Amino acid sequence: MSLISGLDDKACVLICGASRGIxxxxxxxxxxxxxxxxxxxxxxxxxxxxxxxxxxxxxxxxILLVDCDAREEASLAAMAAQAGERCAHLHVVISTLGILHQENARAEKSLAQLDLASLHASFTTNAFAPILLLKHLLPLLRKQPATFAALSARVGSISDNRLGGWYSYRASxxxxxxxxxxxSIELKRLNPNATVLALHPGTTDTELSRPFQGNVPEGKLFETTFAAQCIVELIGRLGPSVTGSFWGWDGRNIPW
Known part of the structure; x- marks a missing residue:
């Protein structure tokens, strides 16, 4: 399978959040x-x-290793400049950025546990950093087939929320x-061969999930290698015709 739809040549790929886990x-x-x-x-x-x-x-x-704090725009801009020096075009960008219970973020169980610091930390890493990553890499995604995928989470689905809790993480x-x-709407105008995806990798054995793994059903806690395989397969299968959509590791579309 080709790495992404419509790509006949070798790819330039960027992974943000590359040092651990997925x-x-x-x-x-x-x-x-x-x-x-x-x-x-x-x-x-x-x-x-x-x-x-x-x-x-x-x-x-x-392989090029680049230090970058994706929560800071100046750092993102410097990273994008380095990426541009190595690759004139990026065919695949994957953001694995996300926090649940560290760096001031909390997995709140009730409204009483909410605080501004936790909300701010969750939104900064889970929502703002990935979209600013796309902003700064946009010049490298405009000419050829390209896919930008960011790891989201099923708990971010509003219509699928039946348990409550985890206010900051869900909302971010x-x-x-x-x-x-x-x-995805803007990028489709700039590059009809571009795809933007939100992907849920499933519950994976990483630092993010470890405090909550006791509640995971048997067979539903995945190794990082399996999650990575699923993500690569989804990116290879999902092209511009479904840009702007939300998918699970199992290939099923997730409702917003």
Whole structure:
């Protein structure tokens, strides 16, 4: 399967949030593909990450490590300039940015647990950082087939919300979905061969989910390698005809 619809050549790929979890698994998976020419791995401390360093050393001249705090626009702008020096066009960009219960964010169970700091932290990382990533990489997505995918979450679906709780996380993922859908409309005008996707990777064994894994049904907690495989397969299958849509790891469309 081609990495994305309509791509006949080797791809330039950028992963933001590359240093751990699903992001690192995606880097490992994509580095093994012969149809990936260049892989740009972005995280706050990418150049100091042992796993990314080992991957770059094993793939000389194919992998670029870029330090970037996606919560800061100046850092995003500098990263985009570095990416542009390596690749004139990006065929695939995947954002794995997200927090639930760290860096001032909280998985609130009630209104009484809400506070401004938690709301701000959740929205900054879960919604604002991915869409600003797209903003700064837009010049590199305008000429050829391109897919921008960001990891969302099923709990961001308003119509699927039957349990309540997790106010900041749910709302920030809902905001991300709206931002991506809106951006897909603009990007389609600029590049009819572009696709923007919100993807739910399933509950994956990462730092984000570990405090809550006791409630996950048997067989529904995925390894990061499996989640990465599902994401790559979705990106390969979903093209411009469904841009601006929301999909689960199992290939099913998720209601807003």
């Amino acid at each position: 992001g690192l698994a995606l880097c490992n998976a994509l580095a093994r593909r012969e149809d990936v020419d260049q892989l740009i791995a972005v995280s706050r401390h990418a150049t100091q990450n042992p796993a990314l360093r080992a991957l770059a050393d094993a793939n000389p001249n194919r 993922k809902s905001a991300l979905n709206q931002l991506l859908h809106t951006a």
